Amino acid sequence: MLESVKTYYQGMRIASALLAAGLTVAAGPPASAAPAPREATQTIAAFYSFDTAVPGATGTVADVSNHGRTMRIRAADGGAVRFFERAPKLALLFPARCVPRAATCARAMLETPHHESLNPGTRRLFFGARLIGTAGAVGTGANILQKGVNPGGSQYKLQIGARGKPNCVVAGQAAGEVFLARSSAPVTDGAWHQVACLRTGTTLYVYVDGVARGSTAVPATVTVTNTLPLRLGARNLADRTDRFGGGVDDVFVTIGG
Template sequence: MKVPTMLLAAAAIALLPATAAVAAPAAPAAGTATVVAKYTFDSAADTVSDASGRGLPLRLRAADGGTVKYVTKGSGRALAFPARCAENAAKCPRVLLEGGDDQDLDPGTKPFSYGLTLAATAQAVGSESNLLQKGVADAQGQWKLQIGGKKKLPSCVIAGAGKGAKRYMAKSSTGVLDNKWHTVTCQRTATQLIIWVDGQNRGAVAVPSSVSISNNLPLRVGAQNLNAKRTAFGGAIDDVTVSVG
């Protein structure tokens, strides 16, 4: 469902710090990687265009009257999701950003990276939040960035195609839920899946070079899907970036 422009508020919210806490690189050294999608949220609109010129736009889908806010971040803006509701709430205002099935976001066995910057508290995450993903497990394969677990740590997940395919998870050794801006990037190399937090390697797991990720599902930001109240993210994000190569 399309979110009317009139529901998009360009105002600051209490969730965010007045200034960014870090100025870390958005990803490890890019080398020969090609940015295939980048969303900066600097323009308030019903759809979010891709700043790289290669990816598909993201459209805002809402349920139960959910709205987003565009908030000041540095010289630009970031996007803040609705506050997370109780998981058993009958009415749960929420918003999901969804793109199309972009083949540039299907890396196969190639090295690639994906990530974003975020500002959030533990309350904005709840028991689990899906920040960024394409694909689902036990199907055509997926890549995902999430926050959850007992310690509410960010983690990167990839899985190959097929029911029962092994999932590989790189969990960060440090948290990010201090209401300050942090950059989290997942990097799949020829042999590893690495999670970078504010430019520092905070965890890795070995991944066979044969694991291939390619699916016909859309890029989703902010939740597993629009019906998944449990995985909805209630914080703010900026600079969603995907690179391949």
């Protein structure tokens, strides 16, 4: 099964992140060589290519890793996701961010129910997405992918922070166990970028377009285990402030190795 998924990925746009051995380190942090993901020894927990269009505000998105972690589209105030062409296949576009203090806010997000296979514990964790957006799609900050919440529990998360720079977050069970790797490179120029987070050993890296753009130390004992959904595009459906108003494609989570 792994070989068939691997072959599929080689035909997908995510291949440069999952299969290439050429992830490099930009000038500046991190100072030591950042490791390349070892796809062959990891469990592919979930992969979403969005190549099956689902019309309207509700529906589902298939997990093409064949693990059955189907994502459900959730919406409020008339919000809806849209599927658009990213040749030769499709990508997903979230509703635009809301005007501050608007009476209503059209919003949408995706989530898959909790499954233990999506909890990395202390294992190697690699997750990310291709995304496209401008400063308006991010505002003061936007969540791309997360499982779990903080404070109040453990979490892994990819977000876009101040000045359009991605952040990778790992939070453990204990108070104060919050670790954030900040990218030195922004991604809000209206072009497609591949952004990924890698926790391995005692380091959390953030990658932009295959290059490590930042890192932070994470104790090997920090455990990420929770019973919350894997969510895409927002913290939750009620959230109006940290939503992502851009496009995403090739969302993945791999664990182990």
